[in-house]
Amino acid sequence: MRVLHLDINHPLIIEQFTALGFQNEEDYTSSKEQVEAKLHLYDGLIIRSRFTIDKTFLDKATNLKFIGRLGAGLENIDTVYAKQKGIFLASAPEGNRNAVGEHTLGMLLSLFNKLNSADKEVRSGIWDREGNRGIELDGKTVGIIGYGNMGKAFAKKLRGFDVEVICYDIQGGVGNEDARQVGILELHQRTDVLSLHVPQTELTIGMINEEFISQFHKPFWILNTARGKCIKTEDLVQAIESEKILGAGLDVLEYEKSSFENMFTETNMPKAFQYLIKSNKVLLSPHVAGWTVESKIKLAQTVVDKVQTQFC
DSSP, X not given: OEEEEOSOOOTHHHHHHHHTTOEEEXXXXXXXXXXXXXXXXXXXEEESSSSOBOHHHHHHOTTOOEEEESSSOOTTBOHXXXXXXXXXXXXXXXXXXXXHHHHHHHHHHHHHTTHHHHHHHHHTTOOOTGGGOOOOSTTOEEEEEOOSHHHHHHHHHGGGSSOEEEEEOSSSSOOBTTBEEOOHHHHHHHOSEEEEOOOOOTTTTTOBSHHHHHTOSXXXXXXXXXXXXXXXXXXXXXXHHTTSEEEEEESOOSSOHHXXXXXXXXXXXXXXHHHHHHOTTEEEOSSOTTOOXXXXXXXXXHHHHXXXXXXX
């Protein structure tokens, strides 16, 4: 097996592939066109999110047997076409699910206890106890949309709290001892805290919009450690302003990578994003929910294990 690594990952993936007899080559700088020109030489490909693996890219990979993605999803790969070509796809949601669960819980508790704004105020010489009075999680109903690896990990982290956890998923029979599966109507009726743990698909892009938000029976908090495009930012801001949404913890945004960085150097920053970065009701992080020291190791190990099981 000759394997091309397009993103820098934990060294164990190269070490263990070498031990399996694979030939590893690293290319972290070539353009997509330069990589396409030599793809026919490789049996395996290891990536994170550097390139979109589309039909044109896959047609160049005439000998490709597997693609390993060190991340939870495969949305940057044309999975249908890859499978038609008989390419084995290995993602690694098992590798960072615990990290995502912990980060989601951390965002929720920080929002409830106003830790972000309180920290800024104390550092600025402001001692405002009443303005930073928090609320407790106990007694709340937490609704989870998407009850796969990430949703289950977050529900597990809630075991120590006196909360009701319900989940909604397009697949039936996914509920477990940590969350009761419900229909969309009950989710809308009961939820105090909504947490998103869905992949990015045609069904989930823009799913949290004005119409969807309006169907909730009471004001709620929202957490998104899934994909930024699942929430329409303008509709989110409108809901926060009207207090339909009480606060938001966002690890992902519609505006990420170069588009995000450019907004701070250009004059066309969207008004909705201007609101997010100024609001004390919003907690932001740069897509790092699954980005821990431990998950870096586990992501690499998960891909190695899946490839080894398939080919060795």
